[in-house]
Amino acid sequence: MSITTLSVPLADDFHTHLRQGALMRAVTPLLKTSGVATAYVMPNLKPPVTTTEQALAYKAELEALAPNVNFLMTLYLTPELTPEEIRKAAKAGVAGVKSYPRGVTTNSDSGIESYTAYYEVFRAMEEVDMVLNLHGEIPSDAEEGVCVMNAEERFLKHLEQLHRDFPNLRIVLEHATTKAAVDMVKSLGATVGCSITVHHLSLIVDDWAGQCHHFCKPVAKYPHDREALRAIVKEGHPRFFLGTDSAPHPRHTKESSTAVAGVFTTPLVLPYLATILESFGALDKLQTFACENGRAFYKLPTRASTAPVATLFKQEYVVPKEYTYTDDEGHERSVVPFLAGKKLAWTLKA
Amino acid sequence: MSITTLSVPLADDFHTHLRQGALMRAVTPLLKTSGVATAYVMPNLKPPVTTTEQALAYKAELEALAPNVNFLMTLYLTPELTPEEIRKAAKAGVAGVKSYPRGVTTNSDSGIESYTAYYEVFRAMEEVDMVLNLHGEIPSDAEEGVCVMNAEERFLKHLEQLHRDFPNLRIVLEHATTKAAVDMVKSLGATVGCSITVHHLSLIVDDWAGQCHHFCKPVAKYPHDREALRAIVKEGHPRFFLGTDSAPHPRHTKESSTAVAGVFTTPLVLPYLATILESFGALDKLQTFACENGRAFYKLPTRASTAPVATLFKQEYVVPKEYTYTDDEGHERSVVPFLAGKKLAWTLKA
Numbered sequence: 001m002s003i004t005t006l007s008v009p010l011a012d013d014f015h016t017h018l019r020q021g022a023l024m025r026a027v028t029p030l031l032k033t034s035g036v037a038t039a040y041v042m043p044n045l046k047p048p049v050t051t052t053e054q055a056l057a058y059k060a061e062l063e064a065l066a067p068n069v070n071f072l073m074t075l076y077l078t079p080e081l082t083p084e085e086i087r088k089a090a091k092a093g094v095a096g097v098k099s100y101p102r103g104v105t106t107n108s109d110s111g112i113e114s115y116t117a118y119y120e121v122f123r124a125m126e127e128v129d130m131v132l133n134l135h136g137e138i139p140s141d142a143e144e145g146v147c148v149m150n151a152e153e154r155f156l157k158h159l160e161q162l163h164r165d166f167p168n169l170r171i172v173l174e175h176a177t178t179k180a181a182v183d184m185v186k187s188l189g190a191t192v193g194c195s196i197t198v199h200h201l202s203l204i205v206d207d208w209a210g211q212c213h214h215f216c217k218p219v220a221k222y223p224h225d226r227e228a229l230r231a232i233v234k235e236g237h238p239r240f241f242l243g244t245d246s247a248p249h250p251r252h253t254k255e256s257s258t259a260v261a262g263v264f265t266t267p268l269v270l271p272y273l274a275t276i277l278e279s280f281g282a283l284d285k286l287q288t289f290a291c292e293n294g295r296a297f298y299k300l301p302t303r304a305s306t307a308p309v310a311t312l313f314k315q316e317y318v319v320p321k322e323y324t325y326t327d328d329e330g331h332e333r334s335v336v337p338f339l340a341g342k343k344l345a346w347t348l349k350a
Numbered sequence: 351m352s353i354t355t356l357s358v359p360l361a362d363d364f365h366t367h368l369r370q371g372a373l374m375r376a377v378t379p380l381l382k383t384s385g386v387a388t389a390y391v392m393p394n395l396k397p398p399v400t401t402t403e404q405a406l407a408y409k410a411e412l413e414a415l416a417p418n419v420n421f422l423m424t425l426y427l428t429p430e431l432t433p434e435e436i437r438k439a440a441k442a443g444v445a446g447v448k449s450y451p452r453g454v455t456t457n458s459d460s461g462i463e464s465y466t467a468y469y470e471v472f473r474a475m476e477e478v479d480m481v482l483n484l485h486g487e488i489p490s491d492a493e494e495g496v497c498v499m500n501a502e503e504r505f506l507k508h509l510e511q512l513h514r515d516f517p518n519l520r521i522v523l524e525h526a527t528t529k530a531a532v533d534m535v536k537s538l539g540a541t542v543g544c545s546i547t548v549h550h551l552s553l554i555v556d557d558w559a560g561q562c563h564h565f566c567k568p569v570a571k572y573p574h575d576r577e578a579l580r581a582i583v584k585e586g587h588p589r590f591f592l593g594t595d596s597a598p599h600p601r602h603t604k605e606s607s608t609a610v611a612g613v614f615t616t617p618l619v620l621p622y623l624a625t626i627l628e629s630f631g632a633l634d635k636l637q638t639f640a641c642e643n644g645r646a647f648y649k650l651p652t653r654a655s656t657a658p659v660a661t662l663f664k665q666e667y668v669v670p671k672e673y674t675y676t677d678d679e680g681h682e683r684s685v686v687p688f689l690a691g692k693k694l695a696w697t698l699k700a
Binding site: 140142143144145146147148149150204205206208209210211212213215219222223224226254255256257258259260261336340 | 490492493494495496497498499500554555556558559560561562563565569572573574576604605606607608609610611686690
C-alpha cells in the first residue's frame with residue numbers, strides 16, 4: 001500500500017518571520033501556497049514590535065496581503081514592556097511575547113540579558129494567560145566555552161527555572177535543535193511546549209558548513225540531535241508542534257562573506273514537511289504535528305468541520321530557485337527558498 | 351617592557367596548497383611577503399600528483415615562481431602508488447605522501463577508504479624514511495553519527511593503529527583542530543608529529559557559521575579545542591609545528607550557495623602568527639613553532655648562521671581585502687585572504 005493523496009486541515013505555523021516593507025509584501029502572499037492558515041508572527045522588526053498599537057498595525061498590513069490567514073501577533077520583550085501593556089495587549093488579542101537573548105540572531109540587539117528583571121511582566125502574562133516564546137540560546141562566550149553548538153543546551157536551565165517560578169505561564173521553547181532540548185521539554189509540565197522547524201528535521205551541522213542558505217540560528221546540530229527531533233515528532237508528543245522559523249533574507253545578504261541567519265520555508269511549508277516526514281517514516285504524524293498539537297497548546301478554537309483543507313499529492317515538485325521582488329530602494333532582489341532547485345516528493349493543491 | 355621588533359629565521363610551512371595554472375601563478379609569488387622559506391606542498395591537483403615525474407615537474411613550476419623558497423613535494427596516496435614508486439620518489443627528494451579520506455575536502459575524490467590496502471606502501475615509506483601526512487577525518491555518515499564536528503576525533507583510532515603497526519614510520523596528523531587530537535598525538539611516540547594552522551589558533555565554530563572565508567576542513571571546533579591547540583603551542587611541545595593549510599579559492603566559489611573549503615593565509619603567514627600568538631601570550635614560541643619544531647621532525651638540515659631572517663615590527667598592518675588575478679579562462683578573479691580588511695598587530699619586513 002502506498003499513500004498518494006493526503007488531506008489535512010490547513011496548518012498552523014507557530015513561528016514565522018514575515019518582515020516589513022517590500023520584503024513583507026513579497027513573502028506574505030506566498031502563504032497562499034504554503035498550506036498554512038495560522039501564522040504566529042515574530043516581532044523582530046526595525047524597530048521591534050513592542051506595543052499593542054504596533055502589533056495591531058502590523059497585523060492589519062499582513063491581513064491586507066493574505067486575507068485568509070489568521071495572524072497571531074507577538075510583542076518583543078524589552079525592559080520597557082510593562083504589566084499594563086501586557087494586559088492591554090491580551091485584551092487586543094496579542095498572543096505572546098518573544099524573548100531574544102541579546103545579539104544571538106537577526107535584529108536581536110534589543111534582546112534580554114537576564115530574566116529576573118522581567119518577572120513582573122511574566123506574572124502579568126501568567127494572569128492573562130499570554131504565551132512566552134523563548135529563543136533558547138545563551139550568547140556565545142569563548143571564555144565560558146559557549147559557542148553556537150552548545151548555546152541551546154546551556155540555555156535549558158533558564159527554561160527550567162522559569163517554568164519552576166511560573167508554573168502556570170505557558171512557555172514555548174522555540175525551534176529546538178538538540179536532544180537535550182527535547183529531553184528537557186518532555187521532563188517539564190503541561191505548560192511548556194516546543195516548536196520544531198521544517199529545516200531542523202532535515203539538516204545537521206554538515207549541511208550549513210559552507211552552505212549559507214542552510215545557516216540559521218540556532219544552527220542545526222549533530223545527527224543524534226536531528227534523530228531526537230524526528231523521534232519526538234514520530235512519537236506524536238502533544239507538546240511538540242510546527243513553528244517554521246521561516247526567515248527570508250535577500251540572496252545577496254546570504255551569499256556574502258558574512259551571511260545572515262535564516263532558512264526560508266514559507267512558500268512550501270506542507271510540501272516540505274510531508275517530504276521530510278515521509279523520509280523518516282512519520283508521514284502519519286503530519287496532521288498531529290502541523291495542525292493539532294500547536295493549536296491545542298495555544299488554545300485556539302477547534303476547527304469547524306467545514307474548515308478548508310490542504311490536499312497533497314505524491315507528485316514531484318521542483319522548488320523554485322528563487323522568488324524575485326523589488327526592494328524598498330528599488331533594487332531587483334530575490335529570496336532563495338529552502339532546497340532551491342531540489343525535488344520535493346509532495347505537491348500541494350490548496 | 352614590550353617587544354616591538356622581532357627577528358626569526360624565515361619560517362617553514364609544513365602544509366600548503368599552491369594550486370596549479372593561473373591560481374598557482376597568482377599565489378606562489380606571495381610567499382615573498384609571508385616570512386616563509388620552506389613550503390611543504392600538497393598534491394591535490396587535478397589530476398592529483400601521484401608520480402615522481404609529476405612532483406618534480408610541479409616543483410620546477412613553483413621554483414620558477416618563487417626561486418628563494420625550498421619546496422618539499424608530496425605524492426597523493428592512491429591504490430596505484432607502488433613501493434617501487436616510493437623508493438624512486440625518495441631518491442628524487444620527494445618528502446612525503448598525503449592521505450585523504452575520500453570526499454572530505456577539496457579534490458579528495460581519489461582519497462583512501464581503508465589503510466590496510468596501503469600497508470606495503472607504508473612499509474616502503476618506513477624503509478626509506480618518507481613521511482606520511484594524514485588528513486585526519488573520517489567521512490561524515492549521519493547513520494553512524496559522524497559529522498564535521500566529530501570526524502577528526504573519530505579518526506584518531508586510525509592514527510593510533512597506524513603508529514602501532516609502523517612505529518618507525520614518521521606520521522604527521524595534519525591541521526589538528528581538537529583537544530582529542532592534541533592529546534592523542536602527545537600520547538604517541540617520537541615518530542608522530544602534528545601540524546597546526548594559523549587559522550585554527552584563531553577561530554572557533556562560531557567564526558565559520560555563516561562566514562564562508564572561515565570555512566575550511568577540518569572545521570574549527572569548540573572554544574576548549576582552540577584552547578588545547580593554543581596550550582600545546584604555548585608549551586612549545588616539539589612534535590607540534592606550523593602547517594598553514596593555506597588553501598586559496600576564487601572569491602566567487604566561496605561567496606556562493608555552496609562554498610568551497612579553505613582559508614588563505616599564504617601572503618602573511620608570520621604577521622598573522624605573531625598577532626595571534628601574542629593574543630594568547632605565546633609570542634615567545636613563534637620561532638619554536640614556526641621555524642624549529644617542524645624542521646627537526648622533518649630532519650631538515652640545520653640552518654646556517656647566515657640564513658636569511660624575517661623581521662617583524664609591532665606596527666599595524668591592514669590585511670588586503672583581496673588579491674586579484676586573471677584565471678585560466680581570462681576572467682578577472684580574486685582571492686580573499688584570512689582576516690581581509692582587518693588589522694594585524696605585526697608587520698613583516700623580510
